[in-house]
Structures are given as C-alpha cells and as structure tokens.
Amino acid sequence: MAGTLAKLSCVLVMCMVVAEAAMTCNQIQGGMAPCLGYLTKGGTPTTGCCTNLRNMVNSATSTVDRQNACKCLKAAAAKFQTINPDNAAKLPSYCNVNIPYKISTNTNCDSVK
Known part of the structure; x- marks a missing residue:
C-alpha cells in the first residue's frame, strides 16, 4: 500500500519535476x-521531501528527460486517488x-520543456 501511495504522490509532484534519463520510474x-x-x-x-524534490529538479538534463519523468509519474498517479491535488500544486x-509548470495530473507532458 505504501509503495502504491508513493507512486501516486510522485506522479502528482513529479509531473512538474525532472529527472535524469538514467533514472527509472x-x-x-x-x-x-x-x-x-x-x-x-x-x-x-518534510525536509527529505523538499531535498529530494530539489535534487530531481536540478538533475534535469534535457526536455526529453523531463517529459519522460512527467509521463512516468502521471501514469502512476492515475492509479491512485489519495493525493490531494491542492497539496501537490503547493509543494x-x-x-x-521553482517548477515552471503546474503540478497536476492534467499536465500535458509533451508540452513540458
């Protein structure tokens, strides 16, 4: 259950977050x-949450990497409904x-630059 919730949280948060190409979903x-x-x-x-978010954003290497991370997390979020969208948007x-797009399951990952 915790792994499932973690995936959902990541989707909402990470739709706006970037990751290295070498990182898996x-x-x-x-x-x-x-x-x-x-x-x-x-x-x-938590401090760990913010640190990990900052590290993922800073690890962006290309548009493709950011789009792939967004798609991965968005797909996971679609499976769960326990995340509060307002909390995700405020994170x-x-x-x-600084994440230059809205954190939402409605984000068009193909438009992420």
Whole structure:
C-alpha cells in the first residue's frame, strides 16, 4: 500500500519535476516517497521531501528527460486517488523549488520543456 501511495504522490509532484534519463520510474517515484504524508494529509512537507524534490529538479538534463519523468509519474498517479491535488500544486512553493509548470495530473507532458 505504501509503495502504491508513493507512486501516486510522485506522479502528482513529479509531473512538474525532472529527472535524469538514467533514472527509472521506480527511482523517481521512490525519491518522492518522503512527500507522501504531505501530499495526502497536508501540513508541512518534510525536509527529505523538499531535498529530494530539489535534487530531481536540478538533475534535469534535457526536455526529453523531463517529459519522460512527467509521463512516468502521471501514469502512476492515475492509479491512485489519495493525493490531494491542492497539496501537490503547493509543494514547490513550500519547498522553495521553482517548477515552471503546474503540478497536476492534467499536465500535458509533451508540452513540458
């Protein structure tokens, strides 16, 4: 169950997040596991959540990498409904991470640059 929720949280968060091409979907999703509590219940994201989010954003190497990460996470999020979309949208702001597009399952990953 926790792995499933982690995948969902990653989808919502990581639709806006980038990752290295060498990272697998499982690695991307696992990296966002510390955000799960915040994404489902609100409150304040953990330091580990924000650190992992920042690291993933900073690891972007190309448009293709960002689009693939978005697609991977979006697909995982589609399987779960426990993530609060408002919490996901606010995560970059809480973590002081600049993500130039809206965190949402409705994001068109092909438009991510």
